[in-house]
Amino acid sequence: MPTIVVNVMPKAELLDPQGKATTGALDRLGHGKFRNVRIGKRFELEVDGPITDEVKAEAREIAEQILSNSVIEDVVDIDFADGGAA
Amino acid sequence: MTARVGVITFPGSLDDRDAARAIRLVGAEPVALWHGDHDLQGVDAVVLPGGFSYGDYLRAGAIAAFSPIMREVVDAANSGTPVLGICNGFQMLVEAHLLPGGLIRNAHQQFIRRDQKLIVENAETAWTAEFTAGEEIVIPLKNADGGYIADEETLKRLEGEGLVAFRYAGVNPNGSQRDIAGLTNERGNVVGLMPHPEHAVEPGFGPDTHRVRSGVDGRRVFTSMLNSLVARV
Numbered sequence: 001m002p003t004i005v006v007n008v009m010p011k012a013e014l015l016d017p018q019g020k021a022t023t024g025a026l027d028r029l030g031h032g033k034f035r036n037v038r039i040g041k042r043f044e045l046e047v048d049g050p051i052t053d054e055v056k057a058e059a060r061e062i063a064e065q066i067l068s069n070s071v072i073e074d075v076v077d078i079d080f081a082d083g084g085a086a
Numbered sequence: 087m088t089a090r091v092g093v094i095t096f097p098g099s100l101d102d103r104d105a106a107r108a109i110r111l112v113g114a115e116p117v118a119l120w121h122g123d124h125d126l127q128g129v130d131a132v133v134l135p136g137g138f139s140y141g142d143y144l145r146a147g148a149i150a151a152f153s154p155i156m157r158e159v160v161d162a163a164n165s166g167t168p169v170l171g172i173c174n175g176f177q178m179l180v181e182a183h184l185l186p187g188g189l190i191r192n193a194h195q196q197f198i199r200r201d202q203k204l205i206v207e208n209a210e211t212a213w214t215a216e217f218t219a220g221e222e223i224v225i226p227l228k229n230a231d232g233g234y235i236a237d238e239e240t241l242k243r244l245e246g247e248g249l250v251a252f253r254y255a256g257v258n259p260n261g262s263q264r265d266i267a268g269l270t271n272e273r274g275n276v277v278g279l280m281p282h283p284e285h286a287v288e289p290g291f292g293p294d295t296h297r298v299r300s301g302v303d304g305r306r307v308f309t310s311m312l313n314s315l316v317a318r319v
Contacts, residue, residue: 021195
């Protein structure tokens with residue numbers, strides 16, 4: 001079954017408390033050269049049927065309206081599993 | 087006639103019964119509503135209670151904001167019905183775009199529970215009219231995702247139009263921008279806040295103020311709503 005992958009990240013200009021805490025942990029573990037960890041979300045959506053242009057449009061709408069909140073997050077990419085990203 | 091105030095229960099709501107109790111204590115009739123229905127049962131006002139609806143999966147309040155009854159809540163809010171969102175309910179209101187901005191994980195990453203000082207900034211809403219603008223109150227705060235954020239333009243508009251309803255005083259407990267603890271819409275019928283007025287309505291159970299557990303500062307949130315209903319008739 002084809003799978004569409006949606007990646008969502010917290011907006012770059014906003015504080016990412018999870019990323020900040022993880023950066024601090026890396027630093028304490030001696031990995032101080034890795035800075036500014038930011039944590040986002042990856043969604044995998046299995047599609048029942050072929051990935052048509054309509055399905056892509058619907059996936060884009062889902063990504064922007066439901067999977068992310070544009071006030072605090074950005075949809076950074078959508079991979080339609082057909083070799084092309086949007 | 088006794089006012090009927092709906093309290094919506096979502097999967098993972100925690101404070102629905104406390105909200106119902108607060109409504110009963112001020113002399114109104116609480117009406118239990120269910121997230122999966124499309125029926126507000128003709129209530130005069132609606133409370134979205136605190137909790138962790140759907141485990142706060144996706145984003146805090148997000149899946150609840152897409153639940154069936156929220157369509158009726160949005161319609162009711164747009165037609166002037168008083169709607170209060172407490173904590174998780176506030177998160178639902180921003181996810182449903184009834185209030186602007188967003189709520190993210192507390193800046194210090196911890197769940198926090200404290201008796202929180204607030205300034206009532208806007209005392210002209212359906213849920214705050216019994217307070218005085220600038221008044222300091224103490225009610226409990228308990229949340230993990232209480233950091234209020236919005237872009238600079240939105241923050242300026244909120245300040246300029248007096249839409250900040252409550253502001254944290256003394257301590258900013260979660261990194262909220264401009265110490266914002268609660269907001270109202272332009273019409274003043276929709277209010278959302280992170281702290282919990284429904285936990286400060288009865289002597290002996292509220293926060294410590296001048297005596298142990300004496301605080302009842304949350305009570306006037308509910309009496310304000312009752313008076314606003316009388317004024318609407």
